[in-house]
Amino acid sequence: MPHIPRERIISLPRTDIAGIDAGGTKTHMRFLDPATGEVKHVQARSADYDSLEHLFYGCFDMAGCLPRSLVAGVAGRPGRDGDVRITNHPQWPTFRRRAFATDLEMSLVTINDMVATTAGVADLDESDWVPLTPEVTPHPGPALLAVSVGTGVGSASVDRT
Incomplete structure (x- = not known):
C-alpha cells in the first residue's frame, strides 16, 4: 500500500478548490x-490505500497540488462533525474531518456520495438520460431517482414537489 509522507503533501503547490468522489472501488478527484x-x-x-486519509494524500500527490477547499463525497454516512467510516472498507479507521482539515490548513466538507450524485441530477437534461425501458413512455418531468451500482449499491431520491 502506498504511503505518502505528510511532509510531501504539505509541500505541494496550493489550488483553490477540488472535489473528491471516494468510492469503495475507485476514487476520482477533479x-x-x-x-x-x-x-x-x-x-x-x-x-x-489503508485509510481515507492516505487515499486523499494519494490523490493530492497524483494531482500535484493541495486544495485550500475540498468537498469529499464518501461511501459512508458522515456524522454531524464530518467524521466518517467508509462502508466498503470497514477495516479503515474512522476519518476525522476536523483534524485532517486543520492539519492541512484546508476547508473540508464530507458528504455522502449519493447526496452529491443526487445534487447533480438537477443539471441533467434529456440528452443525458438513457432509457432503461424504451418501450415505456418516458416520464415528462425531470429525473427523480439516482441509483449507483458499484462495490456498494446506493440510491437517493429528490422530491421536487
Missing part, C-alpha cells in the same frame, strides 16, 4: 491546476 487554472482529473484505486 481540481483546478494551480499553474493553468484548467480543470483536471486523477483517479485512484481505493483498495490500494
